[in-house]
Amino acid sequence: MMQKSPPTQVEQEFARGRRRFGRWRAEFPYHWDADEFVSRRELLRLAVMTSGALFAATAGIAALNYVKPLRTASRQLIAPAPAVPPGGVHYFQYPTAEDSAILLHLPDGRFVAYSGKCTHLSCAVYHDQQSGNLLCPCHEGVFDSRTGAPIAGPPQRPLPRIILSQEGSNIYAVEEVPQ
Amino acid sequence: MSMGNGYYFHGESTADVERTPPPGRVAIVLTGLAIGILLMGIQLWLLTVALDLYLSGGGPSVLVLTLISGLIFLGGLFVLRLLGRHPHLR
Numbered sequence: 001m002m003q004k005s006p007p008t009q010v011e012q013e014f015a016r017g018r019r020r021f022g023r024w025r026a027e028f029p030y031h032w033d034a035d036e037f038v039s040r041r042e043l044l045r046l047a048v049m050t051s052g053a054l055f056a057a058t059a060g061i062a063a064l065n066y067v068k069p070l071r072t073a074s075r076q077l078i079a080p081a082p083a084v085p086p087g088g089v090h091y092f093q094y095p096t097a098e099d100s101a102i103l104l105h106l107p108d109g110r111f112v113a114y115s116g117k118c119t120h121l122s123c124a125v126y127h128d129q130q131s132g133n134l135l136c137p138c139h140e141g142v143f144d145s146r147t148g149a150p151i152a153g154p155p156q157r158p159l160p161r162i163i164l165s166q167e168g169s170n171i172y173a174v175e176e177v178p179q
Numbered sequence: 180m181s182m183g184n185g186y187y188f189h190g191e192s193t194a195d196v197e198r199t200p201p202p203g204r205v206a207i208v209l210t211g212l213a214i215g216i217l218l219m220g221i222q223l224w225l226l227t228v229a230l231d232l233y234l235s236g237g238g239p240s241v242l243v244l245t246l247i248s249g250l251i252f253l254g255g256l257f258v259l260r261l262l263g264r265h266p267h268l269r
Contacts, residue, residue, distance in 0.1 A: 044215070044255075054226055058222070058229050061245075062242055178235050178236035
């Protein structure tokens, strides 16, 4: 009659584990480490899926660029030109009643207008008479009043420019264009 | 699984399922992974540039960025498919 071989150390350990953890361990015999193991192939698959998501997001922005461009065209009277002397400023709302905007009469005689929302975090910018620049009080962003370009602080993009047209003595806003 | 003598085997361990590349190819595999992660970083950068361009009024360059991002994605798909056909290349 054959003698039954004594159980190995691993088998003894598992028998003890089975008594402790019950039947599920026998039906799901994966080691804890193996349960969380990610193979290189799985990592590559995950990376390709992430790459696809990034591509889809970029394609979505490109599609948005054509479907819903950030140009807003609507004609609106701002103010009579004589009401804003050279070096003066006039605050108004454009293109909607919730959007602040600034009309500037530059010392060289030109009229320029910009969106009043800072391109950093959309705080309202104002014209500083001393420096002649446009300032954002939230994070001390500074914009050049002649071009709308950021010259100091956290903003990286220029203020959107508002295209103007002058008919008679009246100044009209025609279109807001990001720049 | 049953061992036939009333005892159950302990199950898989990390060593059982982990297959290391052949000697001398570890550097190649790691380089490939590093390049893949770098390309994903470039894709993320392209996404932020595209968003910045969109907020600045857009233009045709957004399409170019999308094209480059798509090429990187297609490259990843190609490598995944290549490895699917040749399972020994891991």
